[in-house]
Amino acid sequence: KNEVEQSPQNLTAQEGEFITINCSYSVGISALHWLQQHPGGGIVSLFMLSSGKKKHGRLIATINIQEKHSSLHITASHPRDSAVYICAVVSYLGRGADGLTFGKGTHLIIQP
C-alpha cells in the first residue's frame, strides 16, 4: 500500500467548476507539498503546508495533521488548470534523512 494516496486519479470537469483533489498519508510528516505538472513541462510546487490553510489566487490548500489528510481546491476552474497535481509529504526515510514521498498524482482536465 502506497504511503501517500491521492483521489481521484483522473478528473474531468467543465470550466468554472469547483475542483477538489484529496491526499491521505499514513506516515508522520513534517510538511506536505502540492505540486503541478503541465503536459510536457517540469514539476513546480504550488504550496508547502505544515498546518492549516494556504491560498494563492484561485488555489486553496488545507491540511489536517490529526486526520493525516490534505485537500487542494481550485475555484472557478479554467482549461489552463489542466495538469497533473501531485501530493508529496516530507517524512523521515531512515539513514538520517528527511525526504519527499510522492503520491501517484491526479490527472485533471478542464473542458471549455
Place this chain on the structure above:
Amino acid sequence: DAGVTQSPTHLIKTRGQHVTLRCSPISGHKSVSWYQQVLGQGPQFIFQYYEKEERGRGNFPDRFSARQFPNYSSELNVNALLLGDSALYLCASSFWTGNDEKLFFGSGTQLSVL
C-alpha cells in the same frame, strides 16, 4: 531565468557500466535533490545536498552517489548499472521564503539500461 537544467536528456547504457547525470539549479538556489521515477510510479527520493554537503539519503544502495559543487550544480553517479536502474532521474532545486519551501524540478534524464 533558466529553470533547473539536467543533462543529458536521454541516455542508454549496458549492465555493469557507470553513469553520471548532471543538474544545474536555478540561480541562487543552494539546495539540490535527486529522485528516481520508475514508469508508472511516483518519484523516489535519492539524495539531498545543501551548501555542498549531503543532508539526506533515501533507501538506495551504495552504488548511488552524488556531490554538489561550489556553484551548487550537482552530479548523480550510479555504478555497476542494473536493468532495474532504468528510470527517469529528476533533479530539483529549492529555496525557502519565510516558512515556505518552493521546489522546482528539471525535466529529467531518461536512463535506459540494456
